[in-house]
Amino acid sequence: MIEKSKPLKLDLETLILIAGGHTAFQLLWAGVELELYEHLSKQPQITQEVIAKKLNLELQPTRILLTGLTSLGIIIKENDLYSNAPLTEEILVASKPGSVAKILGWQRYIVYEGLTDFVKSLKENTNTGLAQFPGSGNTLYQRLENDPFKEHVFQEAMEALSKQANFYLLNFPELEKINHLVDAGGGNGTNGIMLCQKYANMTVSIFDSESVCNLATKNIANQGMSDRVKTWPGNFLNDPFPKNIDAVLYSHIMTIWSPQMNIALLKRTYDALADGGKVIIFNMMGNDDDTGPLSTALGSPYFQAIASGDGMLYSWSDYENWMIAANFKVERYDNMPLSHGILIGTK
Incomplete structure (x- = not known):
């Protein structure tokens, strides 16, 4: 098993980094947007003057x-x-396959x-940060439908995250016998395409909003996968699931909602499945004692202040308790890097 990460030990250097975290991120992002890392990859060990010319910057800002x-x-x-x-x-x-540059675009925009x-979102217990995104709807995902650029940034980031993490779904024996899987909130189809390329007998339905399904x-x-990966436009919180399904995948999606909403969704999922059907939850998992890891602790404010005002990056035991409340038998698979894990519930 991968050892549980421990909280940071605070010293002055760490505090300086945290206090200047906004600046640290802008420096990091500038390197992406200006393609500095790309230039240094192609031509390492170059001077400040050469870099300034490549980035089309004056020497002083280049030095900074x-x-x-x-x-x-x-x-x-x-x-x-x-x-x-x-x-x-x-x-x-x-330009490299394992790049997180597009995920940083989601962070930036x-x-x-x-x-x-x-702070306002904490006081009011709602996603007040949504005011930064014009349009109608109470969640970020609804607002993004009104902003093609940011919706594109978001979908590219989720695709990059999927490619980073979903390697573990591609080497998972429990998926080999699944014939029809619903990828709830499946975005542009990255998960479904990868799964069908790996598992010869699988077909996938992408259950997402109409605008996202159009992208998918x-x-x-x-990708030449239209015969096996289909779209099912709608809202999986309320609308009917496709017929004749034997598994539903929730990948990086249940973090959006409250515990009560997730229990209700899992009960809907249970009702949509035949006996022996499976629900698969794949996500970054928080420690059961709420001490971290950093990746989940730093991710949760996004869900509180922006995405929905209801969710967070939940712990293993949160998901397990909800699945049990929905009558699933639960198995945990936790030997994964990047703070990820899989929970499978069987009806």
Whole structure:
């Protein structure tokens, strides 16, 4: 088993980093947007002057950017020459398969803007950060339908997150016997495409909003998977599930709602399945004692202040208790990196 992460030990250096976290992120993002990491990947060990020319910046702002990123360990300076740090080379170079650059785009254009209202959201216990996103609807996902750019940023980020994490779903024996799986909140179809490419007998229905299903239909067609991956436009909180299904996948989705809403959704899922049918919850999981890990602790404010005002990144025991309340028999699969885990409930 992967050892449970422990809370940070606070010292002055850590406190400085936390207090300047907004600046640290902007430095990190500037490197993505200006393609600094891309340039350093193609041509490492170059001078400040060369970098300034590549980024089309004056020397003073270039110096400020490079000093900040060097102090954060994101890039390395040796003999006045700059290169990517090893982890930067691995996950911040946008053109590489494992890049998280698009996930950082979600942080920049959605999380960063909405969290300016975090304290207010705590006091009022609602997603007051939604005011940063014009349009109608009480959730971010409804508002994004009115903003094609941010909806695109969001879907690209979720696709990148899926590719990062969903490797574990592709090597999971319990999925081999599933014939018709519903990917609830399946976005642009990334999960469904990957699953059908891996499991020869599986077909997938993407259950999501009409605008998202339109994106999924195009993506599915581009991948040549239209015969096995279909869309089912609607709201899976209220609308009927497709017929003749034997599994429902909730991947990075149940974090949006309150415990009461998730129990109700799981009961609806139970009713939609035949005996032996399965519900699969795949998510980042919080420690049962609410001590972390950092990835979930730092993710929860987004759900409180922006996404819905109801959810968070829940703990293992939260999900297990809800599944039991919905009458599922539960199995836990927790030996996964990136704070991820899988829970399977069987009817």
